[in-house]
Amino acid sequence: MATSPGARGHGVSGVGPRTREGKTPTLYDVARLAGVSTATVSRVLHGHDRVSEATRERVREVIDELGYVPDGAAQSLSRRRKEVIGLVTVARETKQYDVESMSLLFWDEVLHGVEARLRDHGWSLLITFLPTEGGGDHLERLASLSGKVDGLLIGEGMIPSARLARLAERVPIVVIAGAPDERAVDVVVADNYSGTAALVTHLVVEHGLRRLYHVDGPESAPDARERRRALEAVLASTPGGTLVGSRRGTFSVQSGEEAAQELLRDVDRLPDAVVCANDQMAIGVLQAFARAGVRVPADVAVVGFDDIYPGGLSDPPLTTVHQPMRLLGERACARMLEHLAHPDLRPALEMLPAELVLRSSCGCDPDAATRRPVPRVKAKRAGRRPSGVAG
Amino acid sequence: MATSPGARGHGVSGVGPRTREGKTPTLYDVARLAGVSTATVSRVLHGHDRVSEATRERVREVIDELGYVPDGAAQSLSRRRKEVIGLVTVARETKQYDVESMSLLFWDEVLHGVEARLRDHGWSLLITFLPTEGGGDHLERLASLSGKVDGLLIGEGMIPSARLARLAERVPIVVIAGAPDERAVDVVVADNYSGTAALVTHLVVEHGLRRLYHVDGPESAPDARERRRALEAVLASTPGGTLVGSRRGTFSVQSGEEAAQELLRDVDRLPDAVVCANDQMAIGVLQAFARAGVRVPADVAVVGFDDIYPGGLSDPPLTTVHQPMRLLGERACARMLEHLAHPDLRPALEMLPAELVLRSSCGCDPDAATRRPVPRVKAKRAGRRPSGVAG
DNA sequence: ATGACTCGTCTAAGCGCTTACACTAAGGTT
DNA sequence: AACCTTAGTGTAAGCGCTTAGACGAGTCAT
Known part of the structure; x- marks a missing residue:
């Protein structure tokens, strides 16, 4: 012995x-x-x-x-648990900072949220960025990824819904900022509907703006869909509320500029406000207006969504809705850990409150920029999930 | 059968x-x-x-x-290789975007660089963010991390040099943006010396500015040290070149403001230019000057270092030196992979070229903002590593 | 035929841990 | 005195893969 x-x-x-x-x-x-x-x-x-x-x-x-x-590998094998979860989001390829690339900070922020929560538990984070364009071998990469982690956190739009379901058979999955009507997997998402509703209500009630123009997002984007529905709902219940026009953009600054140019060309009377589906497009609109000599907010108000960093620096500073990016990451991670602890948990939807960020592009006092919590409002029409955290 | x-x-x-x-x-x-x-x-x-x-x-x-x-764990165990490398950088805890937190984008950018290179090889990235303040259990976290990866990429300042050496006995290590005189481990760093030298030379030669004030970084920061040495060297070889004053800051916006206030108070005649060890402090200086009615660049030029995003948006836009953040990550990763392929490789220093970013805070034409590669200059005094990639 | 190869496949020994179970010695109970 | 606990430790069977080496069956030149 x-x-x-x-x-x-x-x-x-x-x-x-x-x-x-x-x-x-x-x-x-x-x-x-x-x-x-x-x-x-x-x-x-x-x-x-x-x-x-x-x-x-x-x-x-x-x-x-x-x-x-x-040795981590040996421990993982023996314990039948790797204590690693994977995060899949968009690859940022640009070498230069610009408003466009700043929008991808969204995911960096989510990442930090996830890591913070994971750190509390002593688990590790495996990162994978997927290029959004060229499809190709992503499926294979994801499969191999799924062999290296206990669970997968996936950014909205990274993977078609059908594949998600398949993947979910192997590992628990939480989709971040995903469509609220996804059923096969967990979803953690900001309350786009209530956020936009609050924003538009602010425009209508506090600034008396009634004739709105909408710069929509791409058809495929579930968040843009929610935002549009909220805009329409508020308008519908507002006496005199009118959607004087609308155009689909691609979420890019340039598509915002184009929308503004078209608006300037086609409409003989400016709307009271231009509501954009995200901040980048709002910034594009702002730029086009500035060049055309249109004053914001004097001639027309402009608002966005997301609260990306450059929005606070634009001229005038952009009024928008804040997405709780970090929290999105934290909650997604928390759900995942719960899932791993209780494998029989049914997938659900978790909706995080947004926040109104009132700067001056809506007509508010520039010196009194404020943030304001957004109350939860129930969407009017169906299409939501019947059960889940969202209740 | x-x-x-x-x-x-x-x-x-x-x-x-x-x-x-x-x-x-x-x-x-x-x-x-x-x-x-x-x-x-x-x-x-x-x-x-x-x-x-x-x-x-x-x-x-x-x-x-x-x-x-x-199963990834089983494969790792059997192959004696995990095909995972770890990245350790600073945790970002703030909930709000501001100039300060934007500086941490440095590491996000590095992260994207690392991931891109790793992706090419089908390996994975394990992320760990360490809070910079509270010391504590970091050592333990790092140890456990080292059991889960094949190699560790570590951001400068995360770990004291002595510990690095110890860690390096277990796994190969590459330090990113580290001190150029580190010997025990690989280092990939931007050419702070040449960058600053080019910047100061630009000030001296093209704008005829000779009386400079320096806002230095913390004593412990190796990059600030390099930058200061370059400043002094250029000044020394410039007829009439004088360092009219100097103050140590903490790399924060606030410390920049304080430095500017002190400068304004103590010096009876403004210097020709204020050279700051990083962009945040330069932005602080800009803000303090604006409040004091000092015009930049008319009364005094101000320059920074790093090329963080808000610098391009300040008033006036900041002239600075661009750190090749993404490249830093890519190269660090590449070195690591080489190391794993050839375990007997000796640690070396790899210095990446910086880039001059001429906007208008130095007196350049605002409409002609340019980027300009920085030629490699040899530091005057010793203290560099004798061998290695750096030659 | 016979040996020498080649192909395609299988057997089984790890890789470095965790953990159920077995065991021993010492102390406690009746 | 016989039996039961309990604390402290060891044994060995996995965990799910990879891979060196063995093997049987063809093929082919001798």
Whole structure:
């Protein structure tokens, strides 16, 4: 019992710190050098069972001396849990900062939220950015990813809904900022509907603006869809509320500029306000208006959605709705951990409150920029999920 | 041979897609269902050896049907390689965007660079953000991290140099934006010296500015050290070049404001230019000057370093030196992969060229903002590493 | 035929942990 | 004195893969 615990075929050499030349020390090395079994070392490592103080001490010393660190792969395999979750979002390829690339900060912010929550639990975060354009081998990358993690957090629009369901058979999945009517997987999303409703209501009630123009997002974007529905609902219940025009953009600054130009050309009388489906397009509108000599907010108000950084710096500063990006990440992560703890949990929708950010492009006092929580409003028509956290 | 390959004790059930109820299918399941050995399945999986077309086909079918994906932990363990590398940088805790938090985008950008390179090789990225203040258990987190990855990319300032050396015994390490005189580990860093030299030379030669004030970074920051040395060197070799004053800041906007206030108070004649060790402080200086009615660049020029996003939006737009953040990440990653391929590679220093970004805070024409590559200049005094990529 | 190869496949030994279970010695109970 | 606990430790069977080596069956030149 004293000196010959099973060395398991490992070539033994001197008693120097690194026992098997050049190799990283393993649990067996520690056990051998401490004159105990691997079980005991493992117990010491995890503060588990009752191990005598003396033994514990001895093992600790050897661990220290060897600089031993348990191998993650072996632990994962043995525990049947990797304590790693994966995050899949958009790759940012640009070398230069610009408003466009800043919008991708959305995901960086989400990432930080996820990591913070994960860190609390001692788990790790595996990152994968997928280029949005060229389809191709993504499926394969995702499959291989799913073998390396316990769960997958996926950004909206990264993967078609059908594939999601398939993937979800292997690992739990939480979609971030996804469509609120997704059913097969968990979704954590900002309350786009209520946010836009609050914003438009602000325009209508506090600034008396009634004739609105809408710069919509792409057809495929679920968030843009929600925002549009809210706009229409508020307008419908406002006496005199009119949608004087609308145009679809691509969420880019340029498409915002184009929308503004078209608006300027086609409409003989300016609307009271231009409501854009995101901040980038609002910034584009602002730029086009500035060039055309249209004053904002004097001649027309302009508002966006998301609260990306450059919006606070534009001229005039953009009124918008804040997406709780960091929180989105944190909640998605929290849901995932719950899921792993209770594998029989049914997928649900979690909707996070947005926040109104009143700067001056809507006509508010520039010096009194404020943030204001957005109350939850129920969407009028169906299409929502019947059950879930969202109630 | 037809139907009873070793099932290895796994309880067999129906022939439905998921063979052992509820369990994720393993290589053994595939092998059994395809009527071949695990070795063969493995070969098919990796396109390896010669496997007959018929067998290959059959195995592929079963894999598909089962939705089988190899377990990453098991693969890592068996291959003795995880194909995962870790990145350790600063945690961003703020909920709000501001200039300060934008500076942390530096690391987000590095992250994207790392991921892009890693993606090319099919490896994965494990992220860990460390809060910079509260010391504590970081050491433990890092140790545990080192068991989960094949190599570690570490941001400058995250870990004291002494610990680095210890860590480096276990896994290869590349420090990003680290001190150029680190010897125990690889370092990838921007050419702070040449960048600053070019910037100051621009001030001196093209704008005829000779009396400079320096807002330095913290003593501990190696990059600030390099920048200061370059400033002094250029000044020393300039007839009439004088450092009229200097103050240490903390790299924050506020410390920049304070420096400017002190400057305004203590100096009876404004310097020709204020050279700041980073952009945040330069922005602080700009703000303080604006409040004090000092015109930039008419009364005094102000320049920064890093090229963070808000610098392009300040008034006047900030002239600065661009750090190749994304490239920093890419190169660090590339070095790491080389290291893993050739474990006997000696640690070296890789210095990346910076770029001059001429906007208008230095006195350049605002409409002619330009970027200009920075030629490599040799530092005057010693203290550099004798060998390595840096030559 | 026979040996020498080649192909395609299988067997089984790891990889470095965790952990159920078995075991021993010492102390406590009746 | 016989039996039961309990604390402390060891044994060994996995976890799901990879891969060196063995093997049987063709092929082919001798």
